[in-house]
Amino acid sequence: MSATIRDVARKAGVGLGTVSRVLNDSPLVSSATRQRVLNVIAELNYMPSHAARSLSLGKTLTVATIAPFFTRPSVVERLCGIEANLTGSGYHQIFFNVENVERRNECLRDVSRREYADGVLIISLTPHADEIAPILKSHMPVVLIDAEASGLTDVRVDNPYGGYLATQHLIDLGHQNIAYLSDPLQDPLYFDFTSSRDRYQGYCKALNDADIPIRPDNHVWGLHGRYEARCLARNLLSRYDRPTAIFAASDTQAMGVLEAARDLSVRVPDELSVIGFDDIDVAEYLGLTTIRQPLFESGARGVELLLEILGSEESYLPPKHEMLPIELVVRSTTAPCQE
Amino acid sequence: MSATIRDVARKAGVGLGTVSRVLNDSPLVSSATRQRVLNVIAELNYMPSHAARSLSLGKTLTVATIAPFFTRPSVVERLCGIEANLTGSGYHQIFFNVENVERRNECLRDVSRREYADGVLIISLTPHADEIAPILKSHMPVVLIDAEASGLTDVRVDNPYGGYLATQHLIDLGHQNIAYLSDPLQDPLYFDFTSSRDRYQGYCKALNDADIPIRPDNHVWGLHGRYEARCLARNLLSRYDRPTAIFAASDTQAMGVLEAARDLSVRVPDELSVIGFDDIDVAEYLGLTTIRQPLFESGARGVELLLEILGSEESYLPPKHEMLPIELVVRSTTAPCQE
DNA sequence: CTGTTAGCGCTTTCAT
C-alpha cells in the first residue's frame, strides 16, 4: 500500500497529530515544522486516504447529483460544469440518472439520507412540498439547478422572461399566428419539469402585450424529444390556418419542428419562423434562432454554492437564489412574416 | 447519524461479526439468524458506511474514468453506458475530464496509484509503452474503451474495417475521387487518438482493392471539431479537381463538411457525398450516412469487464479483448457519383 | 506549538 500519515510523521520526526494539522492548514504549527512535513509529504508522494478522512470526520466527502436524462445535450453541459468545479475539490461524486418517474420519486425521497452524500445537486427536478419538508428537516445541503423550491438554494434563469423574449422577437418580425410547442405544462404523473410552464407564461404575456389573442390550439405539447416534437409540429403545420411562427421550448424540440417543416416542404424561414431555447451546441450549426442560457455555468455555479454551504460552519444558511442571464440569439430560422 | 452495524447487532441480539457476515453473504451463518438480522436491517433502514467498508477492506471502492472531452457526443454516450452499469454496483465514481495533453499525461501516469481507485476505465486514450509498464506492474485493473494497448483488457471496434466499409460504400456508388478528413494521424504532442489512423488504413485498403490510386492531397487533417473540419473541407472543395465524396472520421467532422458544402453552395448528395463515423444522435436528424458503432454499449461493457476483474480472487487475469460490431447506415448524404 | 490517544464503522482473524 501507499504511504500513510504515520510514515510521514515518523520520517519527519513529528507526531502524527502535527501532520494532520499541516494537512488541514491548522495555524497551530510553526512554519519550520510545517515546511519539514511538507517536504516529507512531497518526498513520499503521500496522499491522504479519502476513506479514512471520511470515516473520521463522519462525513461522506461526496456530492450527489440527481439529473434527468444525462444524454440530453443541455444536461450534459450542466454536468460538465459540475464536473469542472468538483474535480479537485476533494469531494467524490455520485450520479443518479433519472429516466422515469419511479426513479425520480425514489431519488428525491432519499436526498436527505446522509449515507450517500454530504450535499446534493438537483438538476431540472422540482421537489414537491412533501419532498421538501424532509430535506429541510434533515439540513442536508441541497442546491437546485434549473429548478426552484421554497426554502432551497437555487441557480436558474428567468424562464418567463425567456418565453417573453422569444415570443416578442417573433412579434417584432410581424408574426401574429404564433404557436408554442413544449413539454406537458403539468403532469403529476410525469416529471413536473417547470420550464415549459414558465416559458408559456412569458409567451402569453408577450401576446397579451401586443394585443394578440391567445389561441388555445396554438399551444401543443408532448413528451420531450425531437421525434415527438416532429409529430406535433407536423399536425400544427398541416392545419388550414397554420402558424407562421413556432416557439419551441427547447432546441431539441425546435429540431423536430425543422424536421416537420422539411417533411411538409414548408420553407424556413420564408414560410415559417422557428425559435428554440437553450442554445445547445448544434443550434449554431443549424442556424437556429434561440434563447441562450448559460448551461455549463449553471452547473459550475451550483457547485460553488454547494461547496460554500458545505464549507460553512453554520448549520443553517439562508437559501440563496441566483439568476443567470439569458439572451436572444438571432440566426437564420426566423424572418419577417410574409403574410 | 444513521444506524450502524452495532445498532443492528444489538437489536438483533447477535454479535456484530455476524451482521457483517450477513452483509457479505458469508455461508457461515444459520438461515435463522440471517433472517433475523435481515429483518432488523430492513427495520432500521440500515445501510453500510461506504467509508468504513473501504477503510477496513483497504480498498477505495471507487472506479475512476479517464476520458477526453466529456462533452463530445460520442464520449457522452460512452459515459452514460458506464454510469448505467456502475450505479448500484456499490462503487463510487471519479471522473477525469482530459482536455489537454498535460492532463492526459498526468492522468495516465497516475492511473496505477491506488489512492484514487480500485480500477480505472480509460476512454479513447492510448497509453504509451512507458505508461503501460507501471500499470502492469501495479496490477491495477484497467479497461480500455475505444483504445488498445499491449497487455491491457479492452473493448473496441474494428476501425480499419470501419474505414474500409465507409470507403467501399463510396466506391460502390461510383466515386473515385474520395477524400478522407480526420484528426492528425499521429501527433505525439497531441493526444495520440488512434482511430483516425486505423480508419485511414481501411480507407487505403478499399482504394487499393478497387485499384484507385491514393492521392496524398486527398487526405486532410486538423484538430477534432466542427469548425476545424469546416475549414479543411472548404479548402478541399475549393480545389480545381475537388473530391466527389468525403469520408469524415467522425460525425462531428462530417457536420463541418456539410457546413462547408453549404458555404460553397455544393449540393449534397448531388455534387458531393459525405459519410461520417459514430452515428451520434444528430446524425439521424441530418440524414447523415455513417458507420454506426455501439457507443453506449462500449461503456456498459467496459464496466462489466472491469467489475469482473475487481470481483475476481486472482491477482492476475489474462487481458480480454472485445470487439463490438459496427455497421454501415445509409441515409441521404451519399448518392451515386454524377460525373 | 506539539505528541498522544480515543474513536469513526466495518472486516476479519481468533477463540469458543
Place this chain on the structure above:
DNA sequence: ATGAAAGCGCTAACAG
C-alpha cells in the same frame, strides 16, 4: 455457527 477483539488511516480533543 457465533462473539470478541484488533486494526484499517485519519481527525480532534487533551495534555503538556
